[in-house]
Amino acid sequence: MGRENKWFYASIMAAVFAAGAGFHPALAAGITIGTLDPATKVLTPAANTPTGLTLSTKALYGTTYTQNPSHTALSLYGEGTSLTLEVTSSTPAGGEQDIPGLVAAGYVTEAATAATGNTLSLTDQAAITVKLGYHYQDSDIHYSLAGGISSQGAAIDNNVTLNNTPITLVNNPQQAVDEKNTEDKRELQKNWQVSASLVGGAGALTAAGNTVSITDAVITGTYDGVYTSQQNSPLKLNVTGGAALASEATSGMSANHNSVTITQTAAGGTSRGAYGDITGGFSSYGEANNNAVKLENLTGAALDSIYGGVSGINALPDKLLDYNQLTLNDLSQTYAVSYTADNNTVSVSGSNAEEGDIYGGYAASDTELSSAAETASNVTVPVTLTAQASGNTVTVADSTVDSISGGMAEGNLFTSDEFDTDLITISPQLIMHTDANTVKITNSTITWDIYGGHNWIMEDYGTNSYATNPDKLTLLTADENTVYLENSQVKYGVYGGSALDQYDDYKLLAPSPFQGEANGNTVTLVNTAAGSVVYGGEVEGMDVFWSGALDTTLTMEEMAAIMKPSNANNNTVTITYQLDTQNKSGEIAGGYTVYGDANNNQVSVTGKILGTGTDAQANWSLGGFSTYSGSTHEYTRNIEGGYTEGGNANDNKVSVKNVAILGSVVGGYADTFVDFALDTAGALSQNCNNNTVALENVYGFSEEGNSTIYGGWAIIQGDNPHVDSPFVPSYRTTAQIQQNALGNTVTLQGDVATPTISIVDGVYGGWSGDVITIGIPTTAADARFYTDTAASNDNTVSLSNYQSGYVVGGEAELNLSAIGVTDEEAAVSTASTAETVSAPTVTLAAVGTANNNKVSLTGSTITSSVLGGAAVVNTTLDDALTSSDITFNRTHSDTAQGNTVTLAKTKVTDNVIGGLALRGTAAGNTVTIGADSQAASLYGGVSGYGKAIGNTVNLAGGTVANVYGGATGVLGTGSDLQNSLTDAITTLADVSATITDPDVSQSDANGNTVNYYGGTVTDSIIAGKSASAAADNNTVNLYAPLVETGLNLYGGIGKTESTGNTLNVYSNGNSVGNLDHFQKLNFYVPKNAVAGDTMLTVTGDANLAGAAILGGVEETAKLTYGDEVNLLYDANGLSTDGASLGVLPGKDRILNAGFVSTPVEVQQKDKNTIILKVLDRSASTLSPDTKLIAEGNAAALNFIGAGADTAMDAGFMAASQASQNSESQKTFTPYVTIGGQNMRYDTGSYVDSNGYAGNLGLVRRIPNANSVDTIMPFAEYGKGNYTSHLDNGSRGDGTQHYGGVGLLLRRDLNNGVYYEGSFRAGVMDGDFRGALEGYYTTYDTHARYAGASLGLGRIYQESDKDSVDVYGRFNYTHLTSDDVTLHSALGTADYNLDAADSYRTRLGARWTHNYKENQSYYAGLGWDYEFDSTTRATYDGFSTPSPESKGSSAMLELGWKSDATKENPWGADLRLTGWAGKQRGLVFNASITRRL
Secondary structure, eight states: OOGGGGGSOOOOOOOOOSSTTTTSOSOSSEEEEEEEOTTTOOEEEOTTOOOSSEEEESEEEHHHHHOOSBSEEEEEESTTOEEEEOOEEEOOTTSOEEEOOEEEEEEEOSTTOOEESOEEEEETTOEEEEEOOEEESOOSOOOSEEEEEESSSEEESOEEEEESOEEEEEOOTTOOOOOOOTTSTTOOOEEEEOOEEEEEEEESSEEESOEEEEESOEEEOBOOSSOGGGTTOBOOEEEEEEEEOOSSOOTTOEEESOEEEEEOOSTTOSSOOBEEEEEEEEESSEEOOSOEEEEEOOOSBOOOOEEEEEESGGGOTTOSOOSEEEEESOTTSOEEEEEEOOSOEEEEESOEEEEEEEEEEEEEEEEEEEESOOOSSOEEEEEEEEEEOOSOEEEEESOEEEEEEEEEEEEEEEEOTTOOTTTEEEEEEEEEEOOSOEEEEESOEESSOEEEEEEEEOOOOSOOOBOOOTTSOEEEEOOSOEEEEESOEESSOEEEEEEEEEOTTOOOOOOSOEEEEOOSOEEEEESOEESSOEEEEEEOOGGGGTSSOSSSOOOHHHHHHHBOOOOOOSOEEEEEOOOSSOEEEOOEEEEEESSSOOOSOEEEEEOOEESSGGGOEESEEEOEEEEETTEEEEEOOOEEEEEESSSOOOSOEEEEEEEEESSOEEEEEEEEOOGGGSOTTSEEEEEOOSOEEEEEEEEEOOSSSOOEEEEEEEEEOOSBTTTTBOSBOTTOOEEEEEEEOOSOEEEEEOOSSOGGGSEEEEEEEEEEEEEEEEEEETTOOBOEEEEEEEEOOSOEEEEESOEEEEEEEEEEEEEEEEEEEOHHHHTSSOOOOSOBOSSOEEEEEEEEEOOSOEEEEESOEESSOEEEEEEEEEEEEOHHHHTSSOEEEEEEEEEEESOEEEEESOEESSOEEEEEESSSEEESOEEEEOTTOEEEEEEEEEESSSEEESOEEEEEEEEEEEEEEEEESOOOTTOHHHHHHTTTSTTHHHHHHHOOSOOOTTOOEESOEEEEEEEEEEEEEEEEEESSSBOOSOEEEEOSOOEEEEEEEEEEEESSBOOSOEEEEOSSOEEEEEEESOSEEEEEEOTTOOTTOEEEEESSOEEOTTOEEEEEEOTTOOOOTTOEEEEEEETTOEEOTTOEEEEOTTOSEEEOTTOEEEEEEEEEEETTEEEEEEOOGGGOEEOGGGHHHHHHHHHHHHHHHHHHHIIIIIIHHHHHHHHHHOSOSSSOEEEEEEEEEEEEEESSSEEEEEEEEEEEEEEEEEEOSSEEEEEEEEEEEEEEEEEEEOTTSOEEEEEEEEEEEEEEEEEEETTSEEEEEEEEEEEEEEEEEEEETTEEEEEEEEEEEEEEEEEEEEEEEOSSSEEEEEEEEEEEEEEOOEEEEEEETTEEEEEEEOOEEEEEEEEEEEEEEEOSSSEEEEEEEEEEEEEEOOOOEEETTEEOOOOOOOEEEEEEEEEEEEOOOSSOOEEEEEEEEEEEESEEEEEEEEEEEEOO
């Protein structure tokens, strides 16, 4: 269908009229006219209704017969009834025309009179013939069939019903060949044939609630005229539900809630009906909302366009003008015109619309301005146009359609040819909204494009006069639209929301600021092919402003004033294709904008793998091949999460699975090429950050290396196509550009079984930079400063079972290219305001960072190189500037720091580099290679002309030729390393070639490390290498046996200096060819070493001159007295001039399971061998931590000793109380006492002890003449725990419990003197848990104990209530020896715990006061002295340090007791004792007795 027909009048769905065809009498055929009661549906026939079955007329109006413009019913029904509509000839201004006839149920021409509730029906084979008219520049619409028409009022609730109706359309023979006005862009046609049109209701201002219902209509007639291209084509019937037809913009116009329903049933047959445009509601101005169109099974001649609702005259059928008109009657006013087509619905199923478009809502605001007012002075008139088509729904099933838009808004503003552009200036504003529309398509074919929401700026006409209007924003939005397609085909593109689109021949510009927004749109394709692009949200068409399409040239400042950032954010595209057929598509983007941000978009594409093995291929492909000029060429297409040509692309997500690609997959893509993106200060920030790309079984089929994956891709294209000048024009004296690709993530997951479906040409986590051209006048006389910082940091790349060319975590590749501009070229814009200086200096500063990127490769194959991060910056001058008098200050700073590369089961054809910086520093980068991996060479960090500092390479397996911890000066022109990197860093060779005579005096390679855990190295391991400066403090660590007899093992190879380089050997059995460039060699004899082992063998030359050689041993090594281990051996002799030997601090002894320490010594045994030797037993010592073993015994001795006090004090008092309470003293009376303690014992260190102890015994008191004897057999039990602490922080813990029996005898004389004695014996069990020399150690002990006590004292009775007990006591405790086994990580060792004795005395006094007959309290003081309680342990002839408890302690006791009485048989004794001195703490005792 031609483009000029896309804007013709359209019609939409109508609900079936409730009365339908049922209001005519029950006759077989005829014509009925009458008034229909709206409540009862009862028809009152008109008296003068035409009779007969056939009628030929130019007009038939029901109103004529009923004299009522409302609720008139006109019905033609039954076979044999027919109506022929003739034409009426007229001669309007400009030429002749034929006006077609009209049949209408209600027709009224009176002002403000409505046509309401009228019904026209043709049913049951009643036929109608319509003879078509033609017109000559006619501006009126002509309907042939209508429910109700009011030429000056409203049309409400009218209905047309056609059921099984034959309709014949007759061609007009009077039409002539087109006559076109070639001077006018509108190309007005003359004598154009008028289409046949049907309307439910048509009014001047309002059309509401009108309906059209058509079932099984048969439309026939073919074209027979002068247009050969249309010869024999079917003539068609246009159908409209409701139309508001005012000829000029009038407030309050609307066509709302109208409907069209057209159905072809199975009974009615197929391929019947030829329909043109179908419209639900049409308003030439104002609103067309909430209308509906429903079409079913229209499989006849192809439908033209289908509209749910249309607002705007440019869509009117048969109109020669395709624009609206607005007359300015008062030049002092502000004009605003609005067109809305909201909330309309279109449903099409089983139908053929392959020549037409479908629009849910269509708001057309193309408007020509004319002026009816005159002015003698200059005047500016503000005009705002608003076009909105939002909330519409289109549903298509099992149909063929040309194109579809859920909501379409188009417009432009232009002046008529007669407009006084000299004095009248238009200040324009255009607003378009196509938001929240829905399109759902199933099992259908679309031969053009699909849009959820679509804004279009039409071509402009006439001679325009516009004023710049910076305060009036031209805002176009296409937000929150939804497009869903399933099992369908789309020839071209699918767009969720297109905020700004334009004709290519758009020439003139309304210079108010432009902004488009396409946000939150959703596109879903299920088993659907799209031949062109698929965009979630799009802002397009702005390129006409700078592409040279405009008639006038704009400066960059003028563009910047007009163009506003236009965003495409939060859009989603989901494509799932699971059919067993091949399909390919073009560009896919979540969000795309020419100028603005494309953030937070999501794209998911899932295909299907067909076939297996080498025959496996994806059913969906991106891009392809085309043939022209006799050869085949690749055309690449990309998948982008977010894509902007002037802004930021952040936080986008892309997921692709089972797809073939010829092009790139990019998470966030910013490709800026318009320099008005620079702000007035010359600043530009471009960000592609935090994007995510996940690929599974995606493979490239490019033969030219075009299948590349980017997480974030921030570039600046270069020359501006509009002004043919550098990106930074010469009139800008400063520019500060920032390009970021930060925090992006790329994950590729392949198929092990089918590797051919997991191949791409290259992968970048983040890429930033490009060639930035800067125009500088060759005669510049002002200071200038230009800087660009490209940062590709914190990106992550992960490949699993994939094949790729190069893989780069983050790359900053930047060149500031200064181009000389002549004076004429420099004058394209405003003059510079910079300060003029006599000797101008131009600064070009290029900064690049590639830091903290991560690359992880598992089970993959890389056919090029792998880099964690790469930064390459440069500045260049062309010949014109080189030969000028300008002084250039060119600075370069590139860094690659903190990057990591990890390889597992991965093969790399070329090199693996942690971080690469061309001129700056490569620092803190790490490369790790695991088993089953291989690469040419590994570099922790590389700098061409800067520093390589603190980089690390970890070898844990695999095969490589060379390993460099860090290297500088290895990127020279033509070097193997440089040649291997040119596909990943495309400008590397060219940039290197421009660097002549660089200052490399500080290009050090210092502090780098190589850790060897396993694998094969065939050539060299070099910790650090500098071709021009120092290589200091580099380290090689051998953690596993390195056996490569031809290998060169070098520390730091520096041109100016090599100091502090260290070799650390941690394993036995290493063998290398040559050993050199180490100033420190440290040998760590491992714990599994045995006598005679050799740690490092050199088969070639071993240069140790001036080196410090230290050896050490793991203290757990199973070596013994006199054993030797060879640290270094060279059969050719060791070069040790000036070398020194020593022992590594902290590695100077061996320690056996008994904690006996023996020192070692490093010696040169002979000219070939340096050894580590274990000294003999005489140099051995027992660890001081073993004191903890003896302190466990000391704790046991003190705990048992405290049991004597329990028996002699608390036990005796409880027993005494029990016997006194007994009514009979002739038998033994039981007693019990229990107590607890919290004590600390000073042992030289100290021991904390907590526990409880008690006695259970019998007592009998035997009175004599001068005395009373007490006999106390008892059993005792105690349980506690202890913690011993050494001064060095070592600690031991344990638990102890004892149990035994004893006997206490005492005689009390009548004069108060008493003497006593006791004996105890039992068993002590305990355990130990502690850290000796840092090793967790345990043992269990079981020993016997015995104890005896003797005491003498006297009780002085001071009064009948007070008494004082003065006493002395001697306690002896013995703990037998025990053999225990220590268990630790060192093994087991048998220790002997020596027997231990305690000799302790006490002198004390206790005062008691009986404050009641049976209750008293008491207090006492005492002094203890320990004479000897030394404990010790021995092992293999060595004795542990002994704890010492000798010394004094003082005690204070407080107590209360209550004796039992006849009234209260229970007795109690509570006592608290505090200690100070050698033993400190508290003891608590409690006794309970009962009177028997």
